[in-house]
Amino acid sequence: MFAIGLDLGGTKIAAGVVAPDGRVVVSAVRPTPVGGGVPSVLAELAEAAQGVAAQAGLAVGEVEAAGLACPGPVDPATGTVSYAPNLHWRQVPVRELLSARLPWPCVVLNDADAAALGEAHFGAGRGAELMLYLTVSTGIGGGIVRQGELLTGAHGAAGEFGHQVIEPGGPLCRCGRQGCLEALASGTATARRAVERLRQERPSLLQQLAGGDPERITAALVGEAAARGDSLAAEVIAETASYLGIGVANLVAAFDPDRVVIGGGLANLGKRLLDPVRQLVRREVLPPAGERVEIVQATLGAFSGVVGAAWAARGAVSCS
């Protein structure tokens, strides 16, 4: 039977009808009504779910369950989001609110956890004993999947891999700490470092690609310039990879996973990002963990959260 996956982001909501084999049969994306508060976000989520079900021509009874991937730590017992700064949410009982609006059993989980589950069951993490997932995009988040099941910690907040300090006194992070991995190796940090270099240094293709406007420089644009041979851009990406390598190496030493899956927008840089990370981990983490871990790019793209949320929803229903 089908399940519906929802992925709530700071700017958009993704929804999909997902088959048991992880295939997204129908999908849709709509903007997040950020200004409207909790009720309007919940209304939009419910509409998105009903919308994709209708688009797929499914009756209520043909959908088993709905799963929502949500920013912030989620209490696994209650489905309450304890803290989601992007949405200005604190202690929002999301599962209860969503269940009241949909005709299906609902499950709520952290968005990076959902993406981790998606990759573990249908993507680059298949067959791993212990998989760490990192999403490297505006921020850096993560999830831990062991023998196919999420490890969410004692309060649903595990996997905050972006908030490890690897450079005390370094750049200020959104979380308030200084020198977090996220403040050094995220897409935002990569763009910021490119802009800083442009101000201080030699000319670069980046100026042209950004139409002379530093505000338009993104990590994707830095990646494009690097791919076209721009040396300043290549240096910035190498720096990002080197920070990310330290962060991943620290996690490999702590968790000893057999696979690390890197997703999010920056993973599209492919080998340029991942090869230096692999080399650093091999070289610096003690055997056997450093020797044997595989570090791979995510394969599900933007819908990993939708696929994982649907998987979690189906699993919760089958269990109960």
Added chain:
Amino acid sequence: MFAIGLDLGGTKIAAGVVAPDGRVVVSAVRPTPVGGGVPSVLAELAEAAQGVAAQAGLAVGEVEAAGLACPGPVDPATGTVSYAPNLHWRQVPVRELLSARLPWPCVVLNDADAAALGEAHFGAGRGAELMLYLTVSTGIGGGIVRQGELLTGAHGAAGEFGHQVIEPGGPLCRCGRQGCLEALASGTATARRAVERLRQERPSLLQQLAGGDPERITAALVGEAAARGDSLAAEVIAETASYLGIGVANLVAAFDPDRVVIGGGLANLGKRLLDPVRQLVRREVLPPAGERVEIVQATLGAFSGVVGAAWAARGAVSCS
């Protein structure tokens, strides 16, 4: 029934007869014959085990099993130690070798994992859902216990909490990386920083306590000087606590434990070490993980590894 716990260190072997309630009934400590190679270490371990059993007046049939806590990652399936630099061991099938010398079923596990199990079942970790254990002594190691069971990673090497880089380009660590937590916050690092300060700065009670010989300065001596009001020593301990706080905060963000237990020699510094760590974690780790985690001192002292190894041995026998 009783079990025997063994704890193999770089300088000494501890052995104990352990009751089901975690009480160490009889114990003994003897030097590790480091120069003699694998066979002589194994012979010594077997003698230590037989010795404590005899001392407790136990017949062979009154001991259920023997557990050995061993440095280095241990393959949980085979009981092979893959890598123990202190002992110059690589791929040593310790369980097989020990079983051949003892009349009891044998279990081998990593030493920090054994101490973690001991604390989780009989010490400061009792009742925790997810406990991280850090031993802060010559080096820094760790173990992860979830719902009473060890998480050892995909290759038996999880919990290398000392080998997270938190200061790139910082002091060289034994592992070859620079700026590892171990190279900044271990007992060895604490003593080293005290010696460096003494060379550069004002006089300190430490010089007197060490009889003028910088070689004799240990972390324990720095702690003693700090307790007696020496400001240089207090600063060194505060610095250690601050590094340790960063490392623990990073782990709390990644794992979201409900309890962190700090053991090893440096834990004897008590509140002077732990209070700044607690404050940093509360202040810097996002809620709910940072708010709700308890950070406590280990309670089993030097025999945590013996107790945990005995517990693991008993558990393995009951399962099979």
